[in-house]
Amino acid sequence: MTALLFWLEGSLLAEAMRQSLWLYPLVNTLHVLAAAALFGAVLLTDLRLLGLGRRLALEPLLALALPTVWAAFAVALPTGLLLFASEAVVHGANPFLRAKLLLLAGAGLNALLFARLRRRGRQPRASGLASLALWLGVLVCGRLIAYW
Amino acid sequence: MRRPTTAAALSRRRLLLGGAALAVAATQLRPAAAHHGWRSFGDTPFELSGTVEEVFLGNPHGELAVRADDGVWEVGLGPPYRNRRAGIEEGTIAVGDRVTAIGKRARDPEERAMKTERLIVGERTYDIYPERLRDS
Numbered sequence: 001m002t003a004l005l006f007w008l009e010g011s012l013l014a015e016a017m018r019q020s021l022w023l024y025p026l027v028n029t030l031h032v033l034a035a036a037a038l039f040g041a042v043l044l045t046d047l048r049l050l051g052l053g054r055r056l057a058l059e060p061l062l063a064l065a066l067p068t069v070w071a072a073f074a075v076a077l078p079t080g081l082l083l084f085a086s087e088a089v090v091h092g093a094n095p096f097l098r099a100k101l102l103l104l105a106g107a108g109l110n111a112l113l114f115a116r117l118r119r120r121g122r123q124p125r126a127s128g129l130a131s132l133a134l135w136l137g138v139l140v141c142g143r144l145i146a147y148w
Numbered sequence: 149m150r151r152p153t154t155a156a157a158l159s160r161r162r163l164l165l166g167g168a169a170l171a172v173a174a175t176q177l178r179p180a181a182a183h184h185g186w187r188s189f190g191d192t193p194f195e196l197s198g199t200v201e202e203v204f205l206g207n208p209h210g211e212l213a214v215r216a217d218d219g220v221w222e223v224g225l226g227p228p229y230r231n232r233r234a235g236i237e238e239g240t241i242a243v244g245d246r247v248t249a250i251g252k253r254a255r256d257p258e259e260r261a262m263k264t265e266r267l268i269v270g271e272r273t274y275d276i277y278p279e280r281l282r283d284s
Contacts, residue, residue: 002282018187019255087186093279146184146208147227 001092009088017086024086031079035139038072041065042135049128058123094148100141107134184208186280189252189263196221196262197248203241205231214247223249224263226276234267234276241269251277 008014017024045065048056084091091097114127198216210225225231241247248268254261265277275281 002279006282024187089280089282090186090277147229 002089005088005092008085011085013082014085014088017082024083027079027082030075031083034072034076034079035142038069038076039135039139041068041072042131046128046132046135049123050125050132091145094145096141096144096148100138100145103134103137103141107131107138110134186252186263188254188256190255191252193250194253194262195248195250196223196253197246200241200243200245200247203243205236205238210236212241212247212249214249219260222259222261223247224251224261225267226264230276234274234278235272236267236274236276240274241267245269 017027042065044053045061047053048058048061084097110127110130114124114131117124117127196214196216198214198221200212201215201220202211202213204211205225205228207228209227210231212223212225214221214223225236226234231237246269249262249264250266250268251262251264265275265280267274267276
C-alpha cells in the first residue's frame, strides 16, 4: 500500500500537479466549485424532503437536482484523485480523508435507498436528514484534510 | 448644469482606484505565504543545520527562522496538530537552539526555504512527517 502511494506520488501526473504553476490551483478550484454545486443541489433537495418549501413539487425539483449532482460529481471525482495523487503519501495516512470516503460511500448508499423508496411512492424525511448529515460530514472532513 | 451623479461617480472611481491599488499591493507580497503542502518543494533529500532565530507554531503551519552559514532560512514545519503529534509543543524549540532540519528544499533555488520531515533539536529527534521518511 505504501509502495503504491509512493509510486502514485512519483507519477508524471502527480509531478505535473506539483510543478505546474497553474495546474494545482485550477484543479483545486474546480474541486471546490464542484463541491459547492453538489452540496447546493443536495441541500435544497434535503430541505424539501424535510418539509421546507412544500410549494415546490418534489419531482421537478429532483429532475433538476439529480443531474446537477451527477455533473458536479463527475468533476469532483477526477479533480479529487489528482489532488490526492499530488501528495499521495501524506494523504494516504490522513484519517479525515478516510472518514470523508466512508461518509461519501454512506451518502451514496443513502441515495440508492432513497431511489428505491421513491419508486414505491415514498419520500421519507429520514432520507433527507441522513443525506444532510452525511454530506455535511463529507465537506467538513474534506476541509480538515489540510489540517491533520 | 450640474450632473446629479457626480458624487456617486466620484466615490465609485475612488472605489475602483482603491481596488486597483489593493490588487497591485497583493502582487508585491512575497510568495512565502503560499508554502503549504509539499508542492513547492523538490524531491531530493536536504539537510540544514543552524541556530533558531524565530519560532512560530501556529496555523496554517509552523515555521522557524534558522540562521545557517549562508543566511537565514525559512524552515517549514507541519500544521499545529501534526507538530503536536510529533512531540513539538510551545517551548520545545527555543530561540538560540541548534537544530538540524531534514526534508526538502524549495524548488526555487533563489529561495532559502525548506519543509521539514524530521527535526533534530539538541539530542532529540522529532518525526513530523513519518509517512514520508520511509525512503530517506
